[in-house]
Amino acid sequence: MGELTSPSGPAHPVARHGMGDPGATGRFGEYGGRYVPESLVPACAEVEAAFRDAWADPDFRGRLKTLLTVYAGRPTPLTPAWRLSEELGVTLLLKREDLAHTGSHKINNVIGQALLARRMGRRRLLAETGAGQHGVATATAGALLGLETTVFMGARDIERQALNVLRMEVLGAEVVPVASGSRTLKDACNEAMRHWVSSAADSYYCIGSVMGPHPYPWMVREFQRVIGEEARGQCAAGLPSGVPDHVVACVGGGSNAAGTFAGFVDTTARLVGVEAEGGAAATFGRAGVLHGFRSMVLQDDDGQVAEAHSIAAGLDYPGIGPEHAHLRDIARAEYAVVDDEEVVEALHRLARTEGILPALESAHALAWVLRAVRTGEIKPGSTVMVTLSGRGDKDLPTLKEAR
Structure with a gap:
């Protein structure tokens, strides 16, 4: 397997898996179908x-x-988080799907x-x-x-x-x-x-995420690929290395993450999907079938689908898209977990430093970045791109209750 060297960080193996057509079986490794x-x-x-x-x-x-272009408002901008970047000691870039028409990707x-x-x-x-x-x-x-x-x-x-x-x-x-x-x-x-x-x-x-029976996981990823392809071009134009060190997105079913990762899967970027603690199928799940596809699924001791929980309704799902399960298996993407308290803290921090109110779903990705900087997992001077999958207006009643 070849390697690419990035001036801004360590080299990562380039994945063999290019997030392409899964073929007639609709399989991503052992998942999908x-x-x-x-x-x-x-x-x-x-x-x-x-x-x-x-x-x-x-x-x-x-x-x-x-x-x-003329209706949904693409391309969405790649916004530098200037004040928060200075506080964290990294370059934080936000892919603004919250600015698309209807307020999300x-x-x-x-x-x-x-x-x-x-x-x-x-x-x-x-x-x-x-x-x-x-x-x-x-x-x-x-x-x-x-x-x-x-x-x-x-x-x-x-x-x-x-x-x-x-x-x-x-x-x-x-x-x-x-x-x-x-x-x-x-x-x-x-x-x-x-x-x-x-x-x-x-x-x-009309399935909303990279889940369901074939061809939906593949088809939805292809429709969402525009996120990653735009971001790849924007990073190439604005970064000395052309590629961020870390590309981060929240994951429930995982469509915004799949679309984002599709633009960077063949680069040196570290891909990180962030799950809700109570719905972390990639982290805590076992292989099983749910809603027409095989993937990692939260299950109880008897093999029954377990209930998921998240403060973010869009991540309150006990499975993960099959391609994410495959990317995890081949170690091309990593999946991390954050809890509700970290999420609310991250949302407020972005709002108060940048004047951007992200959806609670999107705040999961940011919460992991804040923790990873704090623990040293993200090194000073690194470049981090976070996909803001949606805006947070819808979550204001939940935020009020969480005070």
């Missing part, structure tokens, strides 16, 4: 065939690029899937949501493209993300409460997939 009821196999195969055809079509790619994936749904002749979008950001993005794309939208959301998440529920409803979406199980993202996924079984002929299931 398609574990769905027989009735959904044709629907998944149809989505895969349609995506392959669309992704090879310059007209589709061109329309997607146009909408991402979710719009990148949803516009792509909504265009695909129209191309397939579907009239209705189905979606699951935890923090509400994917639901808002789906409702937005549905309104833009004239598609009915139904969003499944755990009843607990509806309570703590009331603002996003209202946004979805104003945009014309139907929000369906899910009262089963832990009443969070896992249960919303269950209900969305059940509904898809009975409505696949006229509905398109």
Whole structure:
């Protein structure tokens, strides 16, 4: 395996795995695949065939690029965190997905899937949501493209993300409460997939992260790849080395991290995904099947899926995207854990030093950076890029309770 040398830090082996096409099996090493009821196999195969055809079509790619530019607000900036960098003794750069339309990275994936749904002749979008950001993005794309939208959301998440529920409803979406199980993202996924079984002929299931049956983990990563590719170019133009020493993003299912890592997987950058302590499947999980894919999953002693917990509703998920599990296995990416207290502290620190209020999800990535600087894991003078996956307006009621 070859190595590249970075003037700003130690060399890291260049990964053999370039985050490419997983092929017809949809496998990333031992993970991924398609574990769905027989009735959904044709629907998944149809989505895969349609995506392959669309992704090879310059007209589709061109329309997607146009909408991402003139509607979603891309490219998003790479913002130096000047004051916090000085305090920490590192160069901290923020990839600002919080500035994309609807306030998070979710719009990148949803516009792509909504265009695909129209191309397939579907009239209705189905979606699951935890923090509400994917639901808002789906409702937005549905309104833009004239598609009915139904969003499944755990009843607990509806309570703590009331603002996003209202946004979805104003945009014309139907929000369906899910009262089963832990009443969070896992249960919303269950209900969305059940509904898809009975409505696949006229509905398109717009999955919000790099999870689900093949082709969704691959397809969502490709739609989110724009984050990493933009950031790679911005770093090349602004850094002496051209590449940060550390590239950090929060991970639940892991779409913002997958999109970010895709831009740097073939460089010397250290890739770090940061999980919630109560939902750390890459750290504490075991191999298992969940929502149509095989990956690392939180399980109890009997092998049943365990409940996840996070102060951030978008990370309240007991599994991790299959490609993340593979990147962990081949040691190309590392996965760390932070707790709720560290997250709230990191959010307040960024807000008070830079005037940027990140989503609680994004604050997980920053919390790890603060700890790693404090412990010496990140050396003085290092360059660190953090993807801010979303903005924190939605989390103000939670922050008020956490005081």
